[in-house]
Amino acid sequence: MNPSLNVVRHNVDSLFDSLWEAALKTRVAQAFRSNLHWEDLMKVLKHETGMLIRTVPYREMLQLRDDRKDPVKASWMRNKGNEMVRRGVEHFIEAIHKYNESITYSEQGSEERALAYANRSIVCLQLRRYEDCLTNIRLARESNYPERMAEKLAKRELKARQMLQQPNNVAAELTEQEQEQLVLSYPAHENMAQVANCLELQRNAKYGRHVVTNRPLTVGDVVMIDAPFVKLLGDGFRYVLCAYCNRETPCTLIPCEGCSLAMYCSEECLSKAHQQYHRYECGIIRELWRISGSGPVITLRTVALTIAAFDYDLLALGEHLASLDESSVNLFAMDWKSATPKDNVSAVHVLSTNQQHRRRKDQAYHVFVATLLHDLALQRTELGSICGTNLEKRRLLLDLFVRYMQIMQCNTQELASLAYNMPLPWYNSVGYGTGCYPLISMLNHSCAPNVTRITLPDGRCAIVVVRPIAAGGQLFDFYEIHHLHQDREERQTSLQSMYHFRCDCEACLNDYPGPEYLQEGDIFVSNILTEYFMHQESIFRDPKKAKQMMAKLQALLKRIAGKYPDFEACECQQEFVRCFQRVYSYTLTTTKYKMDGNR
């Protein structure tokens, strides 16, 4: 073992790299030389990694700390927030972020918490969010607001109430949005309300499972609307969106009392999250994010949901999985209308792991991270008491971590919303989280896709056709890798390392144009695109206008889609999708507030 490992500060990736070079590589090579079946090989890998981790002071190397409430940090963050609201600075949304951070670090019922709520109420007043101002005043009082300052709060309350009574009180822009409801364009399968009945699941050697249509599909058709089995809020959104329902409620978020990370829009969301999964991640989620990013966090959450589906009976879960004939689980033949949480577990359990295509180092990496996760979860979460000293339960838990690490790597997708994106007066797609959608996971990739994903405000995801698909044709999604965003070499490398296949889609075979293709100042043949770009800002401000423009772009795209990848067809497709998002997806308002000088 390299002694320098003890002094260097690591994250999970760098720690793995060091251990791989120092010891694991040789041990894994020996195991591979013995020509074991892959299942036995995995057992060896788990054993070797477990042994190694026991000999390495990984907690010190990763500088792991307990996630505790911290009044000093809470106070520091609140002061940072106060700096943001000073006259002349007035960065109110940033101030809300800091107050939220202060709230998550503060102890329940503490004066520090009360002061942070009270300060948040001042910002709400500035933002003309009078109802929210009153909510924060109530929260401050419930949290031991000091008597000596009670008068200030009373005055603020009076002002908010007066403002609410004024007839011309302009509703602040951070309001709930009325959203158009999206429905499938064709009748659904009898057993699956989420999928149009023209779609079929097929399987072949090249693509594995894949989805084809038995009728021609046209631009704008909505053919799937799937719900996530698991979703995870992105790290940058924890002080803006509810960690459970993902609603944008920065001014009234309340904290989890167990960790300094999760915030919710209501007691109801807090309690649902806790019951369903958060109790199994609360003790380690902050540190897990810090040392390893989202992959292990969503893996832990998936495992927690899986165990919850079996009423926390790990042995029953183990029996269920052992008796599951993976090859016989057909996600399109399942009766989703009467599916129980246990059936949902089966659906996720049979998603692709790519186990056989993974290289040694990649396999060892997943086992390594899963082993760390296992160790931490047993020590610092309720999973410890669920497993106790029962070796069978502990082994099953490790197996689940390894498998779901692999499944999550190739079956999660971005949850996207629109957000105002300066310096252009422009709305762009912004990923606010990740999720795993079992039915959508049946779609394969193309760098020139014929369908796109639209995240709906309730977290479901719709599949919308963006290029015509003939009867018998395959539906191709894109795994955030597109010929208009990256050149071919880069795409192929990413797809190989993340998804373990060599892409030979039409864009890769025909070397379709790359990121430089769509440039500002292009001249369009169609005046629809010219009109769109001239009025883009006002179109996006008003969902009704966006809907009208969406229909025009859809009609144009139907006419010119055959010319793809002609630049007008590419541009039209992109802008059609953007309008579609504006109409049916979620539009974050906080960023816009920020850009407009917070007013």
Ligand SMILES: C[S@@+](CC[C@H](N)C(=O)[O-])C[C@H]1O[C@@H](n2cnc3c(N)ncnc32)[C@H](O)[C@@H]1O
């Ligand atoms: C989300 S799954 C798609 C469904 C998968 N085919 C299955 O059988 O479960 C992603 C995996 O499908 C395979 N895949 C996706 N697109 C592909 C393509 N264009 N060619 C070959 N394999 C592909 C890769 O193994 C990838 O990791």
